Amino acid sequence: MSPIWLVATDEWRFWLRSHIAIGGMAVFLVLIITTSLLAALRIEAETYARINQQDEAEKTFLTQPDRHPHRMVHYGHYLFRTPAPLAQFDPGLDLITGQAIFLEGHRQNTAMFAESTASADFGGLSWLSPALVYQLFAPLLIILFGHGSIARERETAVLSSLLAMGITGRKVIAGKTLALLSMAFLLLLPLIGSGALALSASEPVSSVFLLFGLYFAYLATWVVLTLMASVVLKERSAVLGVMAGLWLALALVLPSVAVNVASNTVSAAGKIASDLVMLADLQELGDGHNAKDPAFKRLRADLLQEYGVEGVEDLPMNFRGVVAMESEKKLTDVLNEYADARMHAEIAQEKVVAKFGWLSPVLAVARASRAIAGTDLANYHHFQRMAEAVRFDFVQGLNHAHVHQLSYRDDINRNRDEDARLRARVDASNWRVLDAFRFQAVSVSERFGNASSAVYMLMAWLVIMLAILFWRGDKLTP
Amino acid sequence: MMLQADSLHVARSGKEVLSGISFSVDAYEVYALLGGNGAGKSTTLLSFLGFLSPTAGSVLVKHTDVYSDIAAARKAIAYLPESASLYEHLTAQENIAYFLQLAGMSASSPAIDAALDRVALSPNARRRKVGGYSKGMRQKTAIALAMLRDTDILLLDEPTSGLDPNAIDEFHQTIRSVADSGKAVLMVTHDVYGACHAADKIGMLQGGKLKGEFAAEGHGIDIEAVRKAFSATVVPS
Ligand SMILES: Nc1ncnc2c1ncn2[C@@H]1O[C@H](COP(=O)(O)OP(=O)(O)OP(=O)(O)O)[C@@H](O)[C@H]1O
Ligand SMILES: [Mg+2]
Numbered sequence: 001m002s003p004i005w006l007v008a009t010d011e012w013r014f015w016l017r018s019h020i021a022i023g024g025m026a027v028f029l030v031l032i033i034t035t036s037l038l039a040a041l042r043i044e045a046e047t048y049a050r051i052n053q054q055d056e057a058e059k060t061f062l063t064q065p066d067r068h069p070h071r072m073v074h075y076g077h078y079l080f081r082t083p084a085p086l087a088q089f090d091p092g093l094d095l096i097t098g099q100a101i102f103l104e105g106h107r108q109n110t111a112m113f114a115e116s117t118a119s120a121d122f123g124g125l126s127w128l129s130p131a132l133v134y135q136l137f138a139p140l141l142i143i144l145f146g147h148g149s150i151a152r153e154r155e156t157a158v159l160s161s162l163l164a165m166g167i168t169g170r171k172v173i174a175g176k177t178l179a180l181l182s183m184a185f186l187l188l189l190p191l192i193g194s195g196a197l198a199l200s201a202s203e204p205v206s207s208v209f210l211l212f213g214l215y216f217a218y219l220a221t222w223v224v225l226t227l228m229a230s231v232v233l234k235e236r237s238a239v240l241g242v243m244a245g246l247w248l249a250l251a252l253v254l255p256s257v258a259v260n261v262a263s264n265t266v267s268a269a270g271k272i273a274s275d276l277v278m279l280a281d282l283q284e285l286g287d288g289h290n291a292k293d294p295a296f297k298r299l300r301a302d303l304l305q306e307y308g309v310e311g312v313e314d315l316p317m318n319f320r321g322v323v324a325m326e327s328e329k330k331l332t333d334v335l336n337e338y339a340d341a342r343m344h345a346e347i348a349q350e351k352v353v354a355k356f357g358w359l360s361p362v363l364a365v366a367r368a369s370r371a372i373a374g375t376d377l378a379n380y381h382h383f384q385r386m387a388e389a390v391r392f393d394f395v396q397g398l399n400h401a402h403v404h405q406l407s408y409r410d411d412i413n414r415n416r417d418e419d420a421r422l423r424a425r426v427d428a429s430n431w432r433v434l435d436a437f438r439f440q441a442v443s444v445s446e447r448f449g450n451a452s453s454a455v456y457m458l459m460a461w462l463v464i465m466l467a468i469l470f471w472r473g474d475k476l477t478p
Numbered sequence: 479m480m481l482q483a484d485s486l487h488v489a490r491s492g493k494e495v496l497s498g499i500s501f502s503v504d505a506y507e508v509y510a511l512l513g514g515n516g517a518g519k520s521t522t523l524l525s526f527l528g529f530l531s532p533t534a535g536s537v538l539v540k541h542t543d544v545y546s547d548i549a550a551a552r553k554a555i556a557y558l559p560e561s562a563s564l565y566e567h568l569t570a571q572e573n574i575a576y577f578l579q580l581a582g583m584s585a586s587s588p589a590i591d592a593a594l595d596r597v598a599l600s601p602n603a604r605r606r607k608v609g610g611y612s613k614g615m616r617q618k619t620a621i622a623l624a625m626l627r628d629t630d631i632l633l634l635d636e637p638t639s640g641l642d643p644n645a646i647d648e649f650h651q652t653i654r655s656v657a658d659s660g661k662a663v664l665m666v667t668h669d670v671y672g673a674c675h676a677a678d679k680i681g682m683l684q685g686g687k688l689k690g691e692f693a694a695e696g697h698g699i700d701i702e703a704v705r706k707a708f709s710a711t712v713v714p715s
Contacts, residue, residue, distance in 0.1 A: 161559060
């Protein structure tokens, strides 16, 4: 048997005989398995609830009686975002972004938090996701298991016996690395459970694989860091102290520094401030409810000329509907411009935070994990864009009915009496402008693309640290 | 010649601790290094293992300069460190089996048991983890391991420290038979009488210098002469 393999199996024997190691492992397993189960239940309940709410919203809209089409534009509609299958592993931004958007004419609403049933809430522990357990607690377990690997043997002088037998430092370190990596692999087995559940929710197997590989590389980075400390420092207590400090710095301090730096360097204008500016812009477009607004003078003149008629009442379509349609289009262009600017600012902030991944593997893995799971900013923007597309289509669909199914004369006389009101209605079959909506997370290839830079950062961490460890391991001294 | 030091100079932490010592150990020979604390005995052993490179002079193992092929030197040597270094989470049996496997040797339980019998480690203790052993029990285990390594050369740093008188006698007999089977033994000791009893040659080390060598002639080494020389080295001059 090769010395590397022998050293690795002996390390396992040591752990299996150590109460601290077994206790630590047991606590971790309980933690990861309960969080995984709770998260899976929560996501299932949530998916079910969102689909129900979506169906309910569509049914309510479709069963509205005959009406004036513009009343339906203001009646509005709801869109619900079902969680991505891997959200049960890493809910990412889902925890702080809304899942429901109210769609209506002339405005883009922000997403709200859809009501969740009490059973899906689990006492407010939903922030403790399996991903977070792996990102924050698994490194602690690796430090617990690995801090003594070399330092312990140095303290009891067996290291000098090993070296005196002609076992090279590199082989000893390789054996310890192998043991700790196999341990990291075991820690990740519950992730396969979460992944299997996601697969049954039609998540492609490639993303589950990538997620597993990502966390393995992340834990491997901690393995190498811990071993490095154990090689360089003389005593176990020193290794523990240094690694605990490093964990604090990489897992807690740097992430909050990164967020602070991002919000200070990239100013995303506050929602209220930018809304005020936007309102001013929108006012210049004219009021789409008022066909006599001077803003539509040009439109009127063009149409009259095109059809060679004297007044709008002679046009073969409802001019009020045309105005509604035209104004919705212009208004949407402006709204989208502001929405794009806001998204860009958010992306710019995220990029600043992302750069800190070069300093902290915790930040790198967190970003890559969200991206692969489909719970990152890109996915949230994807939902907002999807919702806006649906909003624009259904509003313009109703406006189309307004233009072609309701005469101008009936329309302007709609408030004269009850009969006139009834005449100014279109058939409820026109409400079928809605397609059944199911939210789809961004495609796998796009998600991998979003994750790539963070994956490279993590790989750089791992490769550089591994190289230093084995270079230093050549000079291992008793 | 199995071991040879040639005007060996070694410095530790910038301070010279060996100042030009020369001696050699042949096969079939037990060589004992005597000297007071800090004389440089352990340092001499570590130099043969390639842990401390000489500032001048050389150390040879089987005619080859140690520092030109450290791995070869280490493979030829079984080393018993000053404080028996064993894995606390393993029993004596497991410790020996593990080290032997690491050395690329097969480790059969009967062979290990036989070796532990020879050092008289109680069968009761063999099933317990080394973490609960006394100093002497650890020392016995380490000696058994060094014997089982079956290398051409043994470097033993104070092998009898912690052993009871019976075990010391037993050890000296063992060492003798090991050397008689063609191996070279270099051991460090503070035990003048034991050294005279078991060794073929004694080197007296003081302040990093070899102050004299005593060889067995006819009826062994002249104990009185060694004792006198030893007292002289440990009295501060
Ligand atoms: N790790 C070390 N770093 C620096 N100097 C050391 C180290 N170990 C020993 N020395 C120094 O080297 C000199 C020789 O030490 P050495 O251990 O060889 O003595 P020794 O003869 O084995 O003594 P003892 O009988 O106490 O075991 C001493 O002066 C000691 O201070
Ligand atoms: Mg010594």
